[in-house]
Amino acid sequence: MIPPDDLAIETRGLNLWYGSFQALRNVNLRIRRGIITALIGPSGCGKTTLLRCFNRINERDPNVRTTGEVRILGHEIHGPHVALEELRRHVGMVFQRPNPLPLSVYENVVFGLRVHCSAGALTRDELDAAVESALTEVGLWRDLRDRLDRRATDLQLEQQQKLCIARLLPLKPELILMDEPCSALDVEGTHAIEELMFSLRERYTIVIVTHNMAQARRASDECVFMLLGELVEHRRTADLFLAPSDPRTAEYIEGRYG
Amino acid sequence: MGLLIRLCGISAILFVMGILLFIVREAAPVVVSGRVSLVQFLTRPEWFPTSEVHRRYGALAMIAGTFSVTGLAMLMAVPFGLGAALYLSEFCPPRPKEVLKIVMELLAAIPSVVWGFIGLTVLSRIIVTLTGAPVGVNMLNGALVLALMSVPIIVSIAEDALKAVPDSYREAALALGATRWQVTWRVLLPAARHGLLAAVLLGVGRGVGETMAVLMTTGHAVQMPRSVLDSVRTLTANIAAELGEAPAGSDHYRVLFLTGVLLMVITLAINVTADLIVRGVKRS
Ligand SMILES: Nc1ncnc2c1ncn2[C@@H]1O[C@H](COP(=O)(O)OP(=O)(O)OP(=O)(O)O)[C@@H](O)[C@H]1O
Numbered sequence: 410m411i412p413p414d415d416l417a418i419e420t421r422g423l424n425l426w427y428g429s430f431q432a433l434r435n436v437n438l439r440i441r442r443g444i445i446t447a448l449i450g451p452s453g454c455g456k457t458t459l460l461r462c463f464n465r466i467n468e469r470d471p472n473v474r475t476t477g478e479v480r481i482l483g484h485e486i487h488g489p490h491v492a493l494e495e496l497r498r499h500v501g502m503v504f505q506r507p508n509p510l511p512l513s514v515y516e517n518v519v520f521g522l523r524v525h526c527s528a529g530a531l532t533r534d535e536l537d538a539a540v541e542s543a544l545t546e547v548g549l550w551r552d553l554r555d556r557l558d559r560r561a562t563d564l565q566l567e568q569q570q571k572l573c574i575a576r577l578l579p580l581k582p583e584l585i586l587m588d589e590p591c592s593a594l595d596v597e598g599t600h601a602i603e604e605l606m607f608s609l610r611e612r613y614t615i616v617i618v619t620h621n622m623a624q625a626r627r628a629s630d631e632c633v634f635m636l637l638g639e640l641v642e643h644r645r646t647a648d649l650f651l652a653p654s655d656p657r658t659a660e661y662i663e664g665r666y667g
Numbered sequence: 668m669g670l671l672i673r674l675c676g677i678s679a680i681l682f683v684m685g686i687l688l689f690i691v692r693e694a695a696p697v698v699v700s701g702r703v704s705l706v707q708f709l710t711r712p713e714w715f716p717t718s719e720v721h722r723r724y725g726a727l728a729m730i731a732g733t734f735s736v737t738g739l740a741m742l743m744a745v746p747f748g749l750g751a752a753l754y755l756s757e758f759c760p761p762r763p764k765e766v767l768k769i770v771m772e773l774l775a776a777i778p779s780v781v782w783g784f785i786g787l788t789v790l791s792r793i794i795v796t797l798t799g800a801p802v803g804v805n806m807l808n809g810a811l812v813l814a815l816m817s818v819p820i821i822v823s824i825a826e827d828a829l830k831a832v833p834d835s836y837r838e839a840a841l842a843l844g845a846t847r848w849q850v851t852w853r854v855l856l857p858a859a860r861h862g863l864l865a866a867v868l869l870g871v872g873r874g875v876g877e878t879m880a881v882l883m884t885t886g887h888a889v890q891m892p893r894s895v896l897d898s899v900r901t902l903t904a905n906i907a908a909e910l911g912e913a914p915a916g917s918d919h920y921r922v923l924f925l926t927g928v929l930l931m932v933i934t935l936a937i938n939v940t941a942d943l944i945v946r947g948v949k950r951s
């Protein structure tokens with residue numbers, strides 16, 4: 410059993426419907442702090458849906474209805490006094506398609522600070538420092554230091570995705586959710602993002618959705634296998650791939666669902 | 668079939684060129700012969716086209732009339748129209764949204780003479796009561812009517828511009844913890860700025876070109892406006908009112924055509940600018 414202090418995410422009896430279609434069925438999940446957890450499963454099994462519960466971004470869709478509990482770092486996030494903005498400050502998200510804002514590189518990185526701090530609270534120097542440290546951390550500083558005023562949407566895809574990770578960092582999130590962050594990138598880009606995940610691992614809890622079995626194996630400490638909206642198996646990655654305990658997991662990792 | 672479509676396209680162009688040519692041809696002699704100076708036409712406010720001894724063709728007062736009425740109208744219509752577009756595209760639940768869009772379409776479908784009617788009867792009385800102005804048909808009245816008329820155009824084009832902003836931008840900003848207002852200010856408005864500007868310009872174009880409603884509501888006095896409660900006359904209203912009485916081929920008649928050329932140049936410039944802006948959006 411994981412001690413409660415070590416829990417980053419805990420769900421109890423989580424169900425989710427899109428209209429009348431049930432996409433998540435009674436999901437009970439406990440994700441540990443400070444490690445990388447991969448969500449795997451065949452297409453349409455609800456990985457993205459589950460991930461989007463953790464920052465409540467799926468509530469943008471008026472058809473979505475959820476029941477059950479989601480606790481982030483011990484706090485129930487559906488309570489009446491939960492501020493969505495605060496929640497999302499602590500739980501960052503990286504999307505499948507890199508989606509930098511149509512602003513400069515600089516403004517992308519400080520966007521979070523600007524929306525969370527009152528106008529006069531930050532000096533130019535503090536912002537500059539935040540940009541330098543965030544871009545350094547994702548390995549973009551050398552390439553972009555002289556081009557901070559370039560439009561972020563003009564960068565290469567790999568740079569865009571790194572920037573999307575960098576813009577989370579000034580807010581010092583506890584958790585970073587990644588939804589197939591490499592699916593729009595080539596092999597090199599994928600490799601670079603994986604390296605980046607490793608370098609972030611100690612300080613942030615990372616949950617990554619991936620289609621790519623090899624990536625889950627390489628890049629995660631624990632692995633969650635889902636099927637048809639249900640959580641089938643959740644174990645250490647090495648164990649799950651070597652000796653899956655559920656026959657459905659075994660079939661999947663042998664490649665039978667594709 | 669292809670030939671037919673090409674024919675339609677070409678004839679549309681020919682018609683426009685033909686109209687332009689006709690107007691210029693009717694206007695040109697009076698300028699070429701030097702009987703009316705272009706500079707005076709554009710810079711003098713005295714308009715006495717039928718005076719025997721003191722004939723003057725200065726359109727400045729009416730240029731000022733057109734721009735002041737349009738400007739004042741835009742001062743009201745732009746914030747209102749852009750606000751409504753923002754509300755419709757970002758904040759409004761789907762059901763009321765449908766209703767509001769139908770209302771907008773109805774507003775757009777009201778003929779301008781009916782607007783003039785409303786200005787003449789309803790608005791003018793309200794203006795007199797509220798402001799104590801001697802007459803209710805004046806710049807303010809015309810501007811109010813024009814504002815009401817251009818709001819639907821501004822709303823529909825601005826809403827299209829906002830709808831064209833990819834949803835992934837909204838989601839990215841929301842996921843960083845931005846409120847809906849912050850998303851609107853910091854992301855949507857900058858991202859849609861070209862389309863919004865085009866919406867405003869087309870609203871302006873509508874204002875400059877509108878005739879009947881302003882003819883009925885601005886009081887029709889040729890004077891340089893000093894306050895919003897002054898009666899004014901616009902370029903369009905002047906043509907509509909006087910062309911019927913100007914003998915064909917007379918100087919007066921030709922100067923009215925010259926006014927038409929001026930109007931076409933203004934609206935063309937506005938529309939081309941709006942078009943270039945919109946195209947700039949599509950390219951980027
Ligand atoms: N906005 C939505 N409205 C209705 N149904 C949806 C919506 N989003 C997802 N679904 C359905 O919910 C199920 C789970 O979708 P989800 O996107 O979570 O799957 P996924 O595991 O992320 O798949 P993939 O690997 O293809 O990304 C699918 O059957 C999908 O069709």
Ligand SMILES: [Mg+2]
Nearest residue numbers: 456457458618
């Ligand atoms: Mg998905």
